[in-house]
Amino acid sequence: MRLLVVGAAGRTGRLVLEQAAARGHEVTALARRPVAGPHAMVVGDATDPTVLPAAVAGQDAVVMAVGGSAIVRALAPAMADAGVRRLVMTSSRSVVATRPKLVLDLVWWRFRGPYADLARAEGMLEGGPLDWSVVRATMLADGPARGRVHTDFEPDATGGDWRLTRADYAMALLDVTEDTAMVRRAVGVGGPKG
Numbered sequence: 001m002r003l004l005v006v007g008a009a010g011r012t013g014r015l016v017l018e019q020a021a022a023r024g025h026e027v028t029a030l031a032r033r034p035v036a037g038p039h040a041m042v043v044g045d046a047t048d049p050t051v052l053p054a055a056v057a058g059q060d061a062v063v064m065a066v067g068g069s070a071i072v073r074a075l076a077p078a079m080a081d082a083g084v085r086r087l088v089m090t091s092s093r094s095v096v097a098t099r100p101k102l103v104l105d106l107v108w109w110r111f112r113g114p115y116a117d118l119a120r121a122e123g124m125l126e127g128g129p130l131d132w133s134v135v136r137a138t139m140l141a142d143g144p145a146r147g148r149v150h151t152d153f154e155p156d157a158t159g160g161d162w163r164l165t166r167a168d169y170a171m172a173l174l175d176v177t178e179d180t181a182m183v184r185r186a187v188g189v190g191g192p193k194g
């Protein structure tokens, strides 16, 4: 696939770039600063409508390795104009989870702004015409890939570990991107159990 990775300078973004290239995808990175590697590079802000048309042109899919409504607001029309339909966005499990209540109350108190914005971004995708998927992660950590994740489609996790390495998250993002059965679905992802 020809794949645009938005937010490619981030910790998850860099791993998506590496893993996508290793899977044989033709990768373009969009980031506010250059990221070294074999991919094509577009330097710019993902909310900048003057940057996006060239970045999305000719892509088969876009992976937002950073979630947020300002990016969706700019990116979705640019994709629609270019005839690019597939968009996969990172999000957080905390956006929809209700348990464990005490932990969620605490993280919402601490991260209310980002979570509310991710909820807004998810709503924009759900109400729009793109072939979107949302991949809601538990708590991200750096560390080696386990090569497995727990996935489910419930608001509250049905299993798995609350810690997920960014390497495994990158793998899950690419698995979802390649899977047409995931179109217009939100999936929760956590670390593998055991």
Ligand SMILES: NC(=O)c1ccc[n+]([C@@H]2O[C@H](COP(=O)([O-])OP(=O)(O)OC[C@H]3O[C@@H](n4cnc5c(N)ncnc54)[C@H](OP(=O)(O)O)[C@@H]3O)[C@@H](O)[C@H]2O)c1
Residues within 6 Å of the ligand: 006, 007, 008, 009, 010, 011, 012, 013, 030, 031, 032, 033, 044, 045, 046, 047, 065, 066, 067, 068, 071, 090, 091, 092, 093, 136, 137, 138, 139, 140, 141, 166
């Ligand atoms: N961190 C967590 O524990 C957690 C948990 C659940 C879900 N998530 C989801 O996973 C995503 C990735 O997390 P992470 O910790 O790997 O992220 P990260 O390392 O903080 O990277 C985010 C990247 O996004 C880039 N970015 C932000 N706004 C941009 C814009 N307008 N245009 C271009 N680039 C932009 C930043 O660019 P600069 O480097 O230029 O600032 C940064 O490189 C989050 O956005 C969230 O949706 C995270």
